[in-house]
Amino acid sequence: xxxxxxLHASVDGKEILKGINLEVKAGEVHxxxxxxxxxxxxxSSVLAGREDYEVTEGEVIFNGKDLLDMPAEDRAREGLFLxxxxxxxxxxxxxxxxxxxxxxEIRTYKGQEAMAAKDFLTLVKEKQKLVELxxxxxxxxxxxxxxxxxxxxxxxxxxAMLEPSLAILDxxxxxxxxxxxxxxxxxxxxxxxDKRAFIVITHxxxxxxxxxxxxxxxxxxxxxxxxxxxxxxxELEAKGYDEIKKQFEKETI
Amino acid sequence: xVIEKSQSAQNIIEKISGSAAKVGFINDTTLTKAMMYLExxxxxxxxxxxxxxxxxxxxxxxxxxxxxxxxxxxxxxGPYKLADTITxxxxxxxxxxxxxxxxxxxxxxxxxxxxxDADAKKLIASAAQVESDAFxxxxxxxxxxxxxxxxxRNVALxxxxxxxxxxxxxxxxxxxxxxxxxxxxxxxxxxxxxxxVFGKGxxxxxxxxxxxxxxxxxxxxxxxxxxxxxxxxxNTNQVRVERSGHYDxxxxxxxxxxxxxxxxxxxxxxxxxxxxxxxxxxxxTQLVDNHTLMDHQAPHCESxxxxxxxxxxxxxxxFNGKIFVRKDAxxxxxxxxxxxxxxxxxxxxxTKPQLEIYADDVKCSHGTSTGKIDESALFYLNARGIGxxxxxxxxxxxxxxxxxxxxxxxxxxxxVTHLFENEI
Numbered sequence: 001x002x003x004x005x006x007l008h009a010s011v012d013g014k015e016i017l018k019g020i021n022l023e024v025k026a027g028e029v030h031x032x033x034x035x036x037x038x039x040x041x042x043x044s045s046v047l048a049g050r051e052d053y054e055v056t057e058g059e060v061i062f063n064g065k066d067l068l069d070m071p072a073e074d075r076a077r078e079g080l081f082l083x084x085x086x087x088x089x090x091x092x093x094x095x096x097x098x099x100x101x102x103x104x105e106i107r108t109y110k111g112q113e114a115m116a117a118k119d120f121l122t123l124v125k126e127k128q129k130l131v132e133l134x135x136x137x138x139x140x141x142x143x144x145x146x147x148x149x150x151x152x153x154x155x156x157x158x159x160a161m162l163e164p165s166l167a168i169l170d171x172x173x174x175x176x177x178x179x180x181x182x183x184x185x186x187x188x189x190x191x192x193x194d195k196r197a198f199i200v201i202t203h204x205x206x207x208x209x210x211x212x213x214x215x216x217x218x219x220x221x222x223x224x225x226x227x228x229x230x231x232x233x234x235e236l237e238a239k240g241y242d243e244i245k246k247q248f249e250k251e252t253i
Numbered sequence: 254x255v256i257e258k259s260q261s262a263q264n265i266i267e268k269i270s271g272s273a274a275k276v277g278f279i280n281d282t283t284l285t286k287a288m289m290y291l292e293x294x295x296x297x298x299x300x301x302x303x304x305x306x307x308x309x310x311x312x313x314x315x316x317x318x319x320x321x322x323x324x325x326x327x328x329x330x331g332p333y334k335l336a337d338t339i340t341x342x343x344x345x346x347x348x349x350x351x352x353x354x355x356x357x358x359x360x361x362x363x364x365x366x367x368x369x370d371a372d373a374k375k376l377i378a379s380a381a382q383v384e385s386d387a388f389x390x391x392x393x394x395x396x397x398x399x400x401x402x403x404x405x406r407n408v409a410l411x412x413x414x415x416x417x418x419x420x421x422x423x424x425x426x427x428x429x430x431x432x433x434x435x436x437x438x439x440x441x442x443x444x445x446x447x448x449x450v451f452g453k454g455x456x457x458x459x460x461x462x463x464x465x466x467x468x469x470x471x472x473x474x475x476x477x478x479x480x481x482x483x484x485x486x487x488n489t490n491q492v493r494v495e496r497s498g499h500y501d502x503x504x505x506x507x508x509x510x511x512x513x514x515x516x517x518x519x520x521x522x523x524x525x526x527x528x529x530x531x532x533x534x535x536x537x538t539q540l541v542d543n544h545t546l547m548d549h550q551a552p553h554c555e556s557x558x559x560x561x562x563x564x565x566x567x568x569x570x571x572f573n574g575k576i577f578v579r580k581d582a583x584x585x586x587x588x589x590x591x592x593x594x595x596x597x598x599x600x601x602x603x604t605k606p607q608l609e610i611y612a613d614d615v616k617c618s619h620g621t622s623t624g625k626i627d628e629s630a631l632f633y634l635n636a637r638g639i640g641x642x643x644x645x646x647x648x649x650x651x652x653x654x655x656x657x658x659x660x661x662x663x664x665x666x667x668x669v670t671h672l673f674e675n676e677i
Contacts, residue, residue, distance in 0.1 A: 048636050076638035088633040092651025101647060102637040109638070141651075142633075158637065 001026045001166055001197045002047075002067070007058035009046045015056070016042040018222035024166070027194040031208055031233060032201045034219035035241040040201045041085060043219070044170040048082035049075050063165065076102075077109040081164035083155040085171040090142040095154070096124065098142050099161055106162065127160040131187040149180035156187040167191075168199045173207035185210030205237035220248050278366045278374055279393055287383040287393040297387050306571045306603050307513050307542040309388075312485050317427035317457040325419060325451070327352055333449060336664040338415035345420050346397025346430040346458075360408030360440070364401045366431065373401060376433055380463040381491040386515065388487045392429045392461040399431035402444075406467075409441035413662045416444060418460065421452030432462045436470035436498075443473040445665050448509075450484040455510075460488040466498040468522065473501045475660050477669060480509040482537065489515040496522030496551070503659045505669050506533035506541050507676065517546040520554040520582075531560035532656035534676060535568035535600075542571035547589075549582040549612075556586070561656050562593040563649060563677070564600040574619065575607040582612050589619040594626055594652060649677045 007020040016039045024030050034040050046053045047060065049072030060067040067075060090098070104114045115123075124138060131153040143151050152172055159167050169188070173181055188198065188211050200211055208216075208230065216232040217224045225248045226232065236244070297303065298310035325344060330352050334340050341363060342352035348365045366377065381389045404410055420428045436442055450456045458480075466472050480486060486509060494500050506512050518527045533541040547556045562570040572591040593602045606619035626648055634644035653673055660666040 050632055071641070072632060072635035073638055073640045073644075076636055082636055084633065084636075088627075088629050090627075090630045090633065090648070090651070092655060093647055098634070098637070098639075098647070101643060102634075102639050105640060105643060106638040162637065 001028075001063065003061045005059050005061075007043075007046070007060060008056045009042060009053045010056055011042070011053050016053075016222055017046065019058070020219075020222075020224060022217065022224065024197045024199060026165070026197055028215065029192070029198045029200065029211065029213045031213035031216045032199060032219050032224075033203065033205075033216060033233060033236060035245065036203070038219045039222045040203075040219055041170055044082055044168050044199075044201055047075075047168060048072060048080065073105070074109070076162070076164075077106045079165035081159050081162055081167045083152075083159060083167065083169045083172050085174060087143045087146075087151040087155055089144045089146075091144050093142050095138045095140060095142050099124070099158065102158075102162065123161060127157055130160050130190055131156045132183050133157050148175040149177065152176055152180065152184055153187070156184055160187065160191060165195065166197050166199070168201065170201050171203060172200075173202055173204065181207065182210060205233045208233045218244060220244055278369060278398075279377055279396060280374075283378045283383055283393060287390040290384050290390040291387065291394065294387055296391075303544065306569060307511070307540060309487065309513065312511050313457065315425070315455065315457075315485075317425050317455065317485075325352065325421070330417070330419075333417050333419070333447070335415045335445065335662065335668065338413045338445065338662065338664065341400065341402070341414055341416045343399060343416065343418045343430055343432070345426070346399065346428040348398060348400035356412075358410060358412065360405035361410060362401075362403040362405070364403075365398050366396075366401060366433070367398050369401055373403075376401075376435065376463070376465065378463075380465065380493050380519075381461055381489065386489065388459050388489055388515070389461060389491075392431055392459050392489070395427070395429040395459075396431045396461075397429055399433075401433040401435065403435045404437065404440035404442045404470075406437040407439040410443065413443040413445060415665075416446045417449065418447065418458070419449050419451060420456045420458050421450060422454035422456050423452060424454040425456065426454060427457045428459070430458060430460045434462060434464045434472070436466050436472050438467040439469045440467060441471045443661060445475045445477065445662050447477045448480055448484070448486060448488070450480040452483075455483050455485060456480075458484065458486040460486065462488075462490050464490065464492040464500070466492065466494040466500050466525075468495045469497045470495070471499040473661050474503075475662060475665055476502065476504040477665060478504070478506040478509055478512055479672065480512070482508070482510045482539075484509040485511045487513045487515070490517065492516075492518040492527070494518065494520050494522065494525040494527060497524040498522060499525070500527040502528070503530040503656065504532075504543070505657065505660070506531075506535075507669070507672055508536075508539065509541065510539055512539070512541045514543045515546075516544065517548070518556070519548040519550060520556065521550050523551045524553045525551065526555040528556070529558045529560075530656050530659045531558075531572075532562075532653055533570060534563040534565070534653070534673065535570055536565040537568060538566070539568040540571075541568070542573075544571075544573045544575075546575045547577070547587060549576070549578045549585045549587060552581060552583045552585070554582065554585055556588070558589040559656065560591045561652060562591075562602055563596065563653065564593060564602050565596040567597070567599040569601045569603070571602070572604045572621075573607065574605070576609070576617060576619070578608075578610040578612050578615050578617065580611045583614045585612060585615040585617065587615070587617045591621040592652075593621075593623040594649070595623060596626065646674065646677055650674060653677075
């Protein structure tokens, strides 16, 4: 699905990612954990195509194509989805209009016809149920005046609508209470399939109780310093990040 | 303060003696005052505070001839018509009964200014004081034979009136367009005013509209300006709103080389209200200057202003919103907001709220914001597969539609939306 090789990236001349290597196959769920400032959000931003970051070295192959060569919109059209840590409010653009534009631009890119209005609305209704999103929110402006939980559920709703092959969840658990967390996780679990992969970026182990990963990677100081199974997350939760910091501080400096 | 008399004023004054005689519907006292004002003050340049960003003296140095008309036949009007409206044509400042729709509506009277009876003539220049602004004075001196539109007491017009101001020249022309719109007590009307420049030459149009909203009367109006690069215009709206009267206006400026709007509303009666909305989109080296004056003279009145600008290339936008709350205007609610998007590093916006409040029990607020197109919103849209161009259109469209959607006449709203979406 996606192969990241020796990825280096910097922002304003400061190197944040210092050689990331990661391979994610279809059907897998990978968790990336790490302390604040380790480069978790930078990694998701670089993969999604945010232009503030400069890739200085390395390559990313996504479904056989050079991901870094594509603008953000083409990455999305190729099936990459980023659930934002801080979803953006867009006053004046309705959720529905936004999603319809997105779906149809993706379809045009793939050489498909625009979706019929009736089919689109049926799809909206079906996917809203998945994350228990109030139907009224669909007609409101994108994320405007949404609570923190509603914004995160809206991200998962969009993911369900766009049906990506790779979804990156960037700290989707931050700011969620336990009920909202369960709803979000349930939405994600419903979307799991052997054709779809997930990269779950999180600071805490809590989310991984609900979205169980196949692999856990620890990101520290711009590198993946340790990889393992789901038990690695539990170990990290028990010991905290301090031990990791102590262990790898010398190596990475 | 000594103001140097400008060259453009000299040119114009030289023409005055010949033209003044033609204006039969303005009384001699007013005419003399207007001439004196022009002689003394001249055409304002950027040294005058009110025209700081809009040097009209320089514009008028282009030597627009007084009138060099180009004519149209009724088949030329067709493309400009709006569905489900009654068209009223003003050609080069002169009301054309021939080109206008001949539909009789009960309680609606449309009359050429020269045909008004003595009582109605008294209204002329009663709201627009000739000594308050050079362009009111200029219009008064050179005024063409415009129209008076009256809606009788307690009559609610069911069909909107589309007032089409068509001005055209072979080389260049100056047109002074004048209108009187009068809603008697309890009357209701919806009007659309549209400024169009046709022909090959530059046109300087000096529009003056006096609007009288009677007690409990309600006027919903839109002004659509799309004159293109041949158009240089000043549009003065002088509005008086009586007790419990209601005035709504949405002004859309999509083009014009120089566009100056003086929108002056006086809330003279208690409980009256006025809502002004504006959207302008400028490009090239265009200048769009919106000056509003909301004069609260009576208690319990409400006013609202929302002006939005999208400024591209090397163009300049101006919003200057003055709110006066007079001593007697207690319990006033007055709000004003100016929001602007700069699309280029060379684009300029000058925005200035001016509040002068002499009453002590009022609610007034103003806000202004200027920025570039929101990069984080753009990225969010891109990250969902929406291309750069569509994303930009979606964001600018949502910004503009807040104002465009306030247009009540469907055919105009659809036309403006379509033109706007094609332009951005």
